[in-house]
Amino acid sequence: MRYRRFGKTHLKLSVFSLGTMRCLASASMFEKTLLGAIEQGINHLETAHNYGQSEQYLGNILKKNLPIPREQLYITTKLPPTLDKEQMRCLLEQSLHKLQLDYIDCVAIHGINTWEHLAPFAAQTGGFLALKKAQEEGKICHIGFSTHGDLELILAAINTDLFEFVNLHYYYFFQRHQEAIALAAQKDMGIFIISPADKGGGLYNPPPTLSQLCQPFSPLELNYRFLLSDPRITTLSVGPSNPEELIEPLKVADQDYPLTEAEMAVMERLEAHLHQTLNTDLCRQCYQCLPCPEEINIPEVLRLRNLAVAYEMTDFGQYRYRMFKNAGHWFPGQKADSCTHCGQCLPRCPEQLNIPELLFDTHQRLNGPLRRRLWE
Template sequence: MKYRRFGKTELNISVFSLGLMRCCYSQSQLLSTVAKAFELGINHLELARGYGNSEAYLGRALKELNIPREKVIITTKLTPHEDKNTFSQWLDESLLNLQTDYIDCLAIHGINTPSHLDFIQKTDFLEILNKAKNEGKIKHFGFSSHGSLELIKEAILTDLFEFINIHYYYFFQRNYSVLELAKKLDLGVFIISPADKGGLLYQPSPKLEKLCKPFSPLLLTYRFLLCDRRISTLSLGASNPEELIYPLTVADRDEPLNKKEIDTFNHIENTLKQTLKTDHCSQCYQCLPCPENINIPEILRLRNLGVGLEMTEYAKYRYQMFENAGHWFWGRKGDKCTECGECLPKCPEKLNIPALLADSHDRFKGSARRRLWEN
């Protein structure tokens, strides 16, 4: 296991972190997974008040495993609340559940809209956080975001935070410039769910699997992220001890990509473009805003992957969250397009966007899905 400095927090954090969202339903499940994670060198555990009983389960597990408090870095996430007494109560409940006197890293759970950031800046919410920090209840605070590139940058530039939890993967590089800004301002960077949100890579499509040979799509994407020194740590959402073993075979592989790996990524890109031909979306985002609030670039990204790499299950999984996950996954589905044509002159590639939105909806509509921890 390699370790990296977590930005200005100065914490020495394992390059893989154990995210506890998928093992928050059973004390024994969480206990065995945490025990194996520590055995393999993971020292950072990430969870949230909203993840079932994860905080209480972790508090009991750490006591039972007799892990010294200073040997573990705990990040938990809380959503802001307009009533400061309620938020303070939540924080105290988290400390009680975790059976600890302090939380290493407290993340504001989901600065996903401009109104979220306004609330944090324009109310006395920050006073609550600073008071808790002065009292020693919190060592560091940061935020997670599923919001736009522009919003994430705006939040970073407030200079209020010490770390960020963001989406950034080989198949979603929109937030590339966030990494640059985070490095400039010395923020720790935690990548959210690269195996799952990054492409359902633990069950890749046969086509993607073939394109990646002799590598696996999962380990190849981990290598893509690990070799980027601006990134501090990657979330590993194991639901049992066995799911830790295979990913951690690359836990010490943070050297630059080699020629064969680079050639594989080039092969993937060339295949995408050759398969999609004139329907390929390059993700320039110039089509936004849409008057119907359709997240055009994300839908076309999913179509790129679903059609070009036959990552159909991933495309369905993400597409079916539109209109069902609120600000956690913004935008309306492709069938809401009125063919107004406003996006057409904005597209430098002259894509027939209304037709591609309709095609995406037909391919991926399935049944409505929600976020795992909200089920």
């Protein structure tokens, strides 16, 4: 296991962090998974107020004889972006009580996903004041934020200079947030990548075409190496539901060197296949088609189409697409069948794509039963 400095927090975190959202089947399974992670060198544990009984389970384990002292474990919990100072104070006290801790190493605002979420923190009012007071009292060591928001919002949140770390989406198959990674690194913030196996492409169960294109590596391994090779990134979330699911990710826990020629050759092969397969239907993710009057997240819809057509990542595309209209600010946007063929996006597209036609095709490929976020 390698360890990296978590930006200006100066914490030395393992390059893989244990996310606890999925290991909630039982208290005993939670404990087995957590202890398995610690024994393999993971020293950063992430939970959240909204993750069911996760904080309670974790607190009970922290009171036992752990393989390493509590001082060598770093705990992050996440609290909702409440606007009210007293409510934020109460939420923090609840987390401290459940975790059975006198202090929490890192507290992240859980989901600065909209400008309304950011406003009171940027203005340093309400809930932010409660966190700063708790930090002064020694109940919190470091304050950061997680986000599922768009790039402009993330950049604005980073530019407030109020946060010491950020948890965000960034993967080989989703590099939209490159600018946010660069800005956070410039400001010496800790950078924590959320869910690289699941949100990064459903890479635990890759389709045959993608697996073949990635040979001699697995798609999961290649994505991890893409991230670990970037020295700006501190740590990656791994979210096992049992100890066995730690095995595959941690095979690369010591491989944080630059990309090899063989790895770069595979990535070039993936890029060439994407262009050859999509040809004139390839959405290059410039985002110039937005805003859409029907609130369709056109670039994300067409990104899912890109992956489904080029790499047969249809299961992943369906998983994500079905969350539209049902996940609120965590995954905003209407489904593609909301398109009215108004044509406003067409002159803005530098590739001259027939966007309404591609939206309809995506809906036909990926629509199905609605999906909710796991912890909801």
